[in-house]
Amino acid sequence: MNKEHLLPIEKSRLGVIGGSGFYSMDQIEYLRELEINTPYGKPSDSIKVYNLGNLEIAFIPRHGRKHSLNPSEIPYKANIWALRSIGVRWIIAPSAVGSLQEQIRPLDIVVPDQFIDRTKNRPATFFNEGAVAHVTMGDPFCTNLSRILSEIGEKNIPGGRQLHRGGTYLAMEGPAFSTRAESNLYRSWGCSIIGMTNHTEARLAKEAEIAYSSLSMVTDYDCWHQTHQEVSVEMVLDNLRSNTEVANKIIFEVAKLIEKERPKSKSHFSLKDGLITQKENIPSSTIEKLRIFTDSY
Numbered sequence: 001m002n003k004e005h006l007l008p009i010e011k012s013r014l015g016v017i018g019g020s021g022f023y024s025m026d027q028i029e030y031l032r033e034l035e036i037n038t039p040y041g042k043p044s045d046s047i048k049v050y051n052l053g054n055l056e057i058a059f060i061p062r063h064g065r066k067h068s069l070n071p072s073e074i075p076y077k078a079n080i081w082a083l084r085s086i087g088v089r090w091i092i093a094p095s096a097v098g099s100l101q102e103q104i105r106p107l108d109i110v111v112p113d114q115f116i117d118r119t120k121n122r123p124a125t126f127f128n129e130g131a132v133a134h135v136t137m138g139d140p141f142c143t144n145l146s147r148i149l150s151e152i153g154e155k156n157i158p159g160g161r162q163l164h165r166g167g168t169y170l171a172m173e174g175p176a177f178s179t180r181a182e183s184n185l186y187r188s189w190g191c192s193i194i195g196m197t198n199h200t201e202a203r204l205a206k207e208a209e210i211a212y213s214s215l216s217m218v219t220d221y222d223c224w225h226q227t228h229q230e231v232s233v234e235m236v237l238d239n240l241r242s243n244t245e246v247a248n249k250i251i252f253e254v255a256k257l258i259e260k261e262r263p264k265s266k267s268h269f270s271l272k273d274g275l276i277t278q279k280e281n282i283p284s285s286t287i288e289k290l291r292i293f294t295d296s297y
């Protein structure tokens, strides 16, 4: 096995997991494409590696490049494992979301700081089969990376649109959108936005010691709003099209800052206090799968 997972932060890569409407990053210098097999099967697609100064960016479209995987079918564990295996220690996840609050308008951007999980059919953890870990989830997103994303986002968002720092992302299973009763329930819980993918990624990224943050692009008011049309795929894609350029610009600017500052965060050490099973008690077949996360302990 190559040792890229052991690269120090100073040499690590930035990962981008592209969501709906975000299938490549071909505006920057393309280097190569990697087909990675993982202990959890094949990732959603090959990983494209791009170059930006002294930082490599590893991009994967979570639904596949032809958007053929629904949110429940995405191989989340394979995607996170594959990124970590090539030395990714930060992930930015541009994602489409519906708004659950009047003041969060379509075309706004949210950098959420919390989740409520209503998914039903998702991989919960890498840590089973004889290896137990409990990582902290009080701050499910990386606070450091999210701050950088917010600061740069605020400078780059076009006039008339707003970037919201913080907010609770309601993670639903899908693929059908919510009923009106569900949408109103989530509003009564104080949730800010709704989507189908980020929570599963954030939880696994924490276990993989990757700093994960979401660039949530608001595309609709879901179905609760009295005067706005109910969400539809067409509405989501139309609004995303007019926002992809902004998302790209923000990601490039953040990447330039990561290249310079290589920000470290708590997420990079989440297993230090989380791993409970002693290494000598973990079956060797499990050790093999988890070695890219646990080698440094």
Ligand SMILES: CSC[C@H]1O[C@H](OP(=O)(O)O)[C@H](O)[C@@H]1O
Pocket: 018, 019, 020, 062, 063, 071, 094, 095, 096, 097, 174, 195, 196, 197, 198, 233, 236
């Ligand atoms: C195309 S509408 C529903 C779809 O959009 C969001 O995708 P992603 O999070 O990958 O940007 C949402 O989570 C659903 O998967």
Ligand SMILES: Nc1ncnc2[nH]cnc12
Pocket: 096, 097, 098, 099, 172, 177, 178, 194, 195, 196, 219, 220, 221, 222, 223, 231, 236
């Ligand atoms: N209203 C909504 N519900 C769930 N996921 C979404 N993605 C974009 N809009 C959404």
